[in-house]
Amino acid sequence: MTSSFKIHLRPNERIYINGAVVRVDRRVSLEFLNNVTFLLETHVMQEADATTPTRQLYFVVQSMIIDPATAPLAQKLFVSSMLVLRKTVTDAAILNGLDEVELLVESGRSFDALKAIRGLISLEDEILRQQPDDGLLEREQEAEIA
Structure with missing residues (x-):
């Protein structure tokens, strides 16, 4: 028998359970x-926040x-994303x-994989901060405005 697991939610917080989106109207456990x-x-x-390779993997x-x-389609995307990375x-x-x-994804531990990827996002952010700013982002933003 598996042990139980308890979580606490705040008012209007959402949780995704086995594909269903549930929102609670009050504090609930x-x-x-x-x-x-x-x-x-x-x-x-959010999709708009998946702006770097590790964020896209997440x-x-x-x-x-x-x-x-x-999930089968997402699994194929996962494999191709891993190859590119x-x-x-x-x-x-x-x-x-x-x-x-x-290894976590292959063993069905996707939630643990997300935790590991959050750590990789931090590493990626640090690497990106260390890269010299060549004005590329600024030029891209100017082109979007024009």
Whole structure:
């Protein structure tokens, strides 16, 4: 028998449970008595925020959890995203993290994979901050305005 798991939600908070979106109207505690796939609203990344390779990987894994009906397609995207990341990333810590993420996803532990990817996002952000600003982003923004 599996042990129960309890979570606490605030008013108007959403939770994604086995593909269903649930919003509570008051403070509530939920106790899951069996295995369940869920994602708290605070861990959900919007598509518009998936702006870097690791954020895109997070979005793909998140999709596996939120919408189990499309999980096979998300799994294919995951595999192709991992291939691209492994070809383009040179940072050893990120590459090691990708190994961990892949093992977690393959073993059905997508929620744990999201936690690992959040750590990779922090590493990626640090790498991006260290890169010299060549004005490319600024020129792209000017082109969008024009």
